[in-house]
Amino acid sequence: MRRKLQRRMVSLRRSHKKWIMVAADVVMIPVALWAAWALRLGQWWPQFYIERFWWLFPLIVLIGIFVFARLGLYRAIVRFMGGQAFLAIVKGSVVLALILWSLAFVARYTGFPRSIPIIFGLVLFTLVGGSRILVRSFYQWLSRHYTNKEPVVIFGAGSAGAQLGSALQNGREFIPVAFLDSNPALWRLSVQGMVVYNPNELETLISQFGIKRVLLAVPNATKKQRKAILDQLEPFSIHVQTTPSMPDIVSGKASVDQLQEVELEDLLGRDPVPANAALFNACIHEKVVLVTGAGGSIGSELCRQVVKAGPTTLVLFEQSEFGLYQIESELKRNEHVLFHGVQLVPLLGSVCNAHRIKEVFERYKVNTVYHAAAYKHVPLVEHNVFEGIRNNVIGTKVVAEAAKEAGAGHFVLISTDKAVRPTNVMGATKRLAEMVVQHLAVESDTLFSMVRFGNVLGSSGSVVPLFREQIRRGGPVTVTHPDITRFFMTIPEAASLVVQAGAMGQGGDVFVLDMGKPVKIVDLARRMIELSGFEVKTEEQPEGDIEIEFSGLRPGEKLYEELLIGEAVSGTDHPKIMRANEELLPKAELHAFLEALSAAEGQQDALSARDILEKAVKGFKPNSPLVDLLSGVGEKAPVEGKTSFH
Structure with a gap:
C-alpha cells in the first residue's frame, strides 16, 4: 500500500x-x-x-x-x-x-x-x-522505509556526507539510513534526517536495517586515517565504497556521489611526502626531456608529471602504437600543453634501434632522459629469454650510450627490486642494465643514475585489478603462495620520487625508494574480499562466499623481494630516497659477458644465455628450470639468419 x-x-x-x-x-x-x-x-x-x-x-x-x-x-x-x-x-x-x-x-x-x-x-x-x-x-x-532501494550507511557526517546523503535520497539505487562518524561530538545528532552513530554500533545497524554496504564520505582524510576507518569496517564483511578525493571534487573531475571501489593505497595507509619543488624542477624546467617507454605504467605517469614542471619539449618514445596514441591524446588535453607551450613529440620505435635513438638525440638536443622502456613481467620474460635480454639490457645500453655521446645532462634508469639477488631472468637483466649504466657513468659528463623500487599499484599485470576481477566473477582468488610478500607504492608517488632522485644524481648513483613495509599478498586478497562485502571461504567457514586458492610459485618468482644487494646505504636530502653503494663490474668483464650473450642468441641457446647471466649478475640463482618457448632446454643448434645484439 x-x-x-x-x-x-x-x-x-x-x-x-x-x-x-x-x-x-x-x-x-x-x-x-x-x-x-x-x-x-x-x-x-x-x-x-x-x-x-x-x-x-x-x-x-x-x-x-x-x-x-x-x-x-x-x-x-x-x-x-x-x-x-x-x-x-x-x-x-x-x-x-x-x-x-x-x-x-x-x-x-x-x-x-x-x-x-x-x-x-x-x-x-x-x-x-x-x-x-x-x-x-x-x-x-x-x-527510507518502504522502497526497493538498497539501504546503506554513510561513514562521515561532514559536508561531503550530507551532500552524498541528499544525492542518494533523490537517486534510484541506494537509500541512506544512518551516519557513522569518529567524532564523539556528532553522535546522536541528526543530519539530513538521519542519526549519527558511533562506528562501534555498526553491527546493530547491520542487524536493524540489513546493511550490506558502507559508503565512505571522508574526502579530506589522509591515507592513514582512511586505513584506520577500513580497519574498523573489515570485520563486518560488508561492501565498502568511497567518494572521490576533495581535489577531484573541487576541480570538477568527479562529484561527491560518484562511488568508487576502495583502492589498495587506502589499505596501505601510505601518505606520500610532498615533492621538493627545487629537486622536481631541476632536470625538467625549460629543458628537452625524453621518456622511453612513454606509454607504459611508469612511463606515462612520468610524462604527466614532467609536463607540469614546464619543459620546452617532451619526447615520447614508445614501441606500442596504441600506448603512444593513448598518452599523446591525454597530454594534448593537459593545460600545460594547451596554455604553456610545452611541445609534444610522439615517436614510435624500439630502444634497440641504435640509429633511430641517435637521430632522436641529434634532432631534439635532449637534456634529460627517463629510461622506462623494459619488459617487466617475470613469467613472460622467463618464456622469452632473448627478448628480455635484448630489450632490458641492450636497449638500455643503446639509449645510455646515445645520451653520453650527445652530451645529455641527466640519464635516469628505472630499475626494480627484482634486480637484487634475482631468481628470474627479468631481474637479472635489470641488474645487468644497472651495471651497464654504472660503467658508462665513469668519466662521463652525463650524470647517470638508477632508481630502484618495488611493485606499483595499478600497473599492467598488477594483482589488484586481477583480484578485483576474480572477486567480481565470484572467485576463486588465486595467490601463488601463502607466504609471498611484496612492496607496494602508488604510480604517482613512484614517478615523483624518480624525478627527484634523478636530480640528486652525482654519477653512477643507485637510488632506492622507501617502499614502507612489505604486504602479505594473501592478507591483501582477504581484505579485498571482505571489503567487497563477501566472506572468505575456508575449512573453518565452509559457508563463505569466495575461496582463496594457492596456485604455486611461477617460474622465476620469489617469495619476497629486497631493495639492497649490500649493506652500504646512506640517506639523501629526501626522506623517502636512499643512496645504495653497489659494486661496479670491470669494463672488460662487462663487455665479455655482453659478447657471450650475443653469441648465445646467435645459437638460440637460452640455457647458455641464462648461465652467462648467472656469472655476470652477483646473487642470480634461478629457482626454476628453463622455460623459454622457442629455444628449448639446452638446445644449441645454430639457427640461420639470426642477428646478434650488435
Missing part, C-alpha cells in the same frame, strides 16, 4: 502536482488571515472583524497565488526543495504582509489592528513552508 502511494506521488504529472500546490495555498492563505485575527484578539471566531473585512479573504488569495507564482514557488519540485524555494516563501510572505498593511491603512480603515499583517506573514510562512516540509519528509520517510 505504501509503496503504491510512493509510486503514485512520484508518477503524478508535473501539471497535476502544480495545481495541487496551488489548491493547498488557496486554502492556507485565508486560514493564515483568519489565524492572525484569532491570535490577535484571542477569539476563535472574531465575527465583527471578519464580517467587516470579509472582502480581504478572496482578494489576498488572488494576490497571494500571483505573488508566489511570480517568485517561482510552483516550479519547485517539493521533494527536492532547498534553500531557494524557502527563500521564495519568505519573500512572498513579506510581500503579502505589506500588501495587507497597504490595503488596511492606506485605504484609511479604522479599527484594523496594526499587528495583524505581521502575525499574518508569520503564520503564512509557517503554513506554506511547513506544508511543503511535511510533504518532503513524508516522501523521504516512505523512501
Whole structure:
C-alpha cells in the first residue's frame, strides 16, 4: 500500500502536482488571515472583524497565488526543495504582509489592528513552508522505509556526507539510513534526517536495517586515517565504497556521489611526502626531456608529471602504437600543453634501434632522459629469454650510450627490486642494465643514475585489478603462495620520487625508494574480499562466499623481494630516497659477458644465455628450470639468419 502511494506521488504529472500546490495555498492563505485575527484578539471566531473585512479573504488569495507564482514557488519540485524555494516563501510572505498593511491603512480603515499583517506573514510562512516540509519528509520517510532501494550507511557526517546523503535520497539505487562518524561530538545528532552513530554500533545497524554496504564520505582524510576507518569496517564483511578525493571534487573531475571501489593505497595507509619543488624542477624546467617507454605504467605517469614542471619539449618514445596514441591524446588535453607551450613529440620505435635513438638525440638536443622502456613481467620474460635480454639490457645500453655521446645532462634508469639477488631472468637483466649504466657513468659528463623500487599499484599485470576481477566473477582468488610478500607504492608517488632522485644524481648513483613495509599478498586478497562485502571461504567457514586458492610459485618468482644487494646505504636530502653503494663490474668483464650473450642468441641457446647471466649478475640463482618457448632446454643448434645484439 505504501509503496503504491510512493509510486503514485512520484508518477503524478508535473501539471497535476502544480495545481495541487496551488489548491493547498488557496486554502492556507485565508486560514493564515483568519489565524492572525484569532491570535490577535484571542477569539476563535472574531465575527465583527471578519464580517467587516470579509472582502480581504478572496482578494489576498488572488494576490497571494500571483505573488508566489511570480517568485517561482510552483516550479519547485517539493521533494527536492532547498534553500531557494524557502527563500521564495519568505519573500512572498513579506510581500503579502505589506500588501495587507497597504490595503488596511492606506485605504484609511479604522479599527484594523496594526499587528495583524505581521502575525499574518508569520503564520503564512509557517503554513506554506511547513506544508511543503511535511510533504518532503513524508516522501523521504516512505523512501527510507518502504522502497526497493538498497539501504546503506554513510561513514562521515561532514559536508561531503550530507551532500552524498541528499544525492542518494533523490537517486534510484541506494537509500541512506544512518551516519557513522569518529567524532564523539556528532553522535546522536541528526543530519539530513538521519542519526549519527558511533562506528562501534555498526553491527546493530547491520542487524536493524540489513546493511550490506558502507559508503565512505571522508574526502579530506589522509591515507592513514582512511586505513584506520577500513580497519574498523573489515570485520563486518560488508561492501565498502568511497567518494572521490576533495581535489577531484573541487576541480570538477568527479562529484561527491560518484562511488568508487576502495583502492589498495587506502589499505596501505601510505601518505606520500610532498615533492621538493627545487629537486622536481631541476632536470625538467625549460629543458628537452625524453621518456622511453612513454606509454607504459611508469612511463606515462612520468610524462604527466614532467609536463607540469614546464619543459620546452617532451619526447615520447614508445614501441606500442596504441600506448603512444593513448598518452599523446591525454597530454594534448593537459593545460600545460594547451596554455604553456610545452611541445609534444610522439615517436614510435624500439630502444634497440641504435640509429633511430641517435637521430632522436641529434634532432631534439635532449637534456634529460627517463629510461622506462623494459619488459617487466617475470613469467613472460622467463618464456622469452632473448627478448628480455635484448630489450632490458641492450636497449638500455643503446639509449645510455646515445645520451653520453650527445652530451645529455641527466640519464635516469628505472630499475626494480627484482634486480637484487634475482631468481628470474627479468631481474637479472635489470641488474645487468644497472651495471651497464654504472660503467658508462665513469668519466662521463652525463650524470647517470638508477632508481630502484618495488611493485606499483595499478600497473599492467598488477594483482589488484586481477583480484578485483576474480572477486567480481565470484572467485576463486588465486595467490601463488601463502607466504609471498611484496612492496607496494602508488604510480604517482613512484614517478615523483624518480624525478627527484634523478636530480640528486652525482654519477653512477643507485637510488632506492622507501617502499614502507612489505604486504602479505594473501592478507591483501582477504581484505579485498571482505571489503567487497563477501566472506572468505575456508575449512573453518565452509559457508563463505569466495575461496582463496594457492596456485604455486611461477617460474622465476620469489617469495619476497629486497631493495639492497649490500649493506652500504646512506640517506639523501629526501626522506623517502636512499643512496645504495653497489659494486661496479670491470669494463672488460662487462663487455665479455655482453659478447657471450650475443653469441648465445646467435645459437638460440637460452640455457647458455641464462648461465652467462648467472656469472655476470652477483646473487642470480634461478629457482626454476628453463622455460623459454622457442629455444628449448639446452638446445644449441645454430639457427640461420639470426642477428646478434650488435
